[in-house]
Amino acid sequence: MSSNGDCFVVLPANCADGSLIIGRNAEDPESLGVSSEVCFYDVSEVLEGKTDGGASAEPSGDALRVILQKPQPGLWGGDFGANERSVAVGLTWTSGETEAKDSDCLLGTDIVRLTLAVAIDVDAAVDRIGALVASHGNDTSKLNFIVCDSSAAWLVSCSGKVWAAEKVEASFLRLPIGGLAVTTGSNKTSEGLEAASSFAAAHDAEAKSPAEEWSGPKPAGDGSYTQHDMFETLRAASQASSSRAASVSVLSGKGISCHWFTGTPNAAESVFKPFVFAPKPRISPLTQVQAEAELTLLHKLHSQRKPAALEHLRSLEKSCVDELNNYFSLQDHASEELDELLKDCVEAEVKFYR
Secondary structure (H helix, E strand, C coil): CCCCCEEEEEEEECCCCCCCCEEEEECCCHHHCCCCEEECCCCCCCCCCCCCCCCCCCCCCCCCCEEEEEEECCCCCEEEECCCCCEEEEEEECCCCCCCCCEEEEEEHHHHHHHHHCCCCCHHHHHHHHHHHHHHHHCEEEEEEECCCCCEEEEEEECCCEEEEECCCCCEEECCCCCCCCCCCCCCCCCCCCCCCHHHHHHCCCCCCCCCCCCCCCCCCCCCCCCHHHHHHHHCCCCCEEEEEEEEEEEECCCCCCEEEECCCCCHHCCCCCCCCCCCCCCCHHHCCCCCCCCCCCHHHHHCCCCCHHHHHHHHHHHHHHHHHHHHHHHHCCHEEEEEEEEHHHHHHHCCCC
C-alpha cells in the first residue's frame, strides 16, 4: 500500500500559543474501504515484534511512548505519529516499496515507528531516519518524511540508502506532493553527497507543487492560527475519492502537546478526537481492527452514519477543543484525568452512529 499524505505545517510564529501545528490527510484512492488504525505503544512494547520490511528493530537509546496511525490493519509501522517528547513524524510519499516487504530492509512505515520510539527532538529524529535509511534502506524505495517538534520542521527525502534533509524556513507550508521534496536546499545529507545539486532531480523524482498552495483558513502572520483552523484546512483539502484518515499534532514547547485523529475516512465527513501523553493512557479498541474483523468498529459505524450525526458531533468537537485549550492554559502537564481522553471521545462519537 502507498503511504501518501497531503501535509500542512504552521510554524510557532503563526500559532496562537506559540506551538507548531502539523496536519496530514492520508491519500489513497485504492484503499478507501480499508480502515486506518490508531494504536498506542508503551515503552515496553514500542520496539516489540517484526518490522514489515523484515529488518530487526534495533534499539538506539531509551524507548519512548508512541501514538501511531497505521494506513492499514496488521502493519507493524505507521504513516503518522508522535511521541511523548513532542516529536511528530509523517510519511508523505512512497514509491517502489512493493517488492521490499519481508526483504530484510525497512519500509517507510517501519522508519516512522522506529524513529518515534527513540527521538527526543527533531534533530535526533532527522539523524535517526538518515541512519536507518543508510543501514536498511531498500534499493528500489523512494521516501519523503516530514519531521517536527515544537521548535522546527524538517523535510527528509530518501532514495535507496541515501538521503537529504532540509529545514523548513517558511512560516507555513503545504508540502510538495508526488515526489521527493528536498531539492537544492539540503542542510543535512548522507556522507559524500553534493549538497548543491538537487536531490530530487538526481533521483528522477521531483515533487510537484499543489494546485493550491493552501486550503481553508490561511495563517495570517499574527499568531492567531489554531488547531481548529487546521481541522478546517484538512477538511477543505480532503477529497472524497481519495482522502482517508486525517491527523493533527499541536506540538507545545512549554505545555502539553495534543494529537488529534479522525480514525475515519475523509476529513470533510469526520471529527477529530484528542490524545495526550497522560500518565497511563488508554485508547479505545474501536480504533483497532479486532480478530476476524476487516474494519475498525469506528470505521464501520461511521460508514453507516445518519447525516444529522455529523452536525451534532462537530458541535461536540468544538466544545472539546475549547475545554482542552482552557485546561492547557492552566496546567503544564497532563494529569490522570486525561488518561482516557481519546477513549472517551471515540466512544461518545459512536453513540451517535448506532
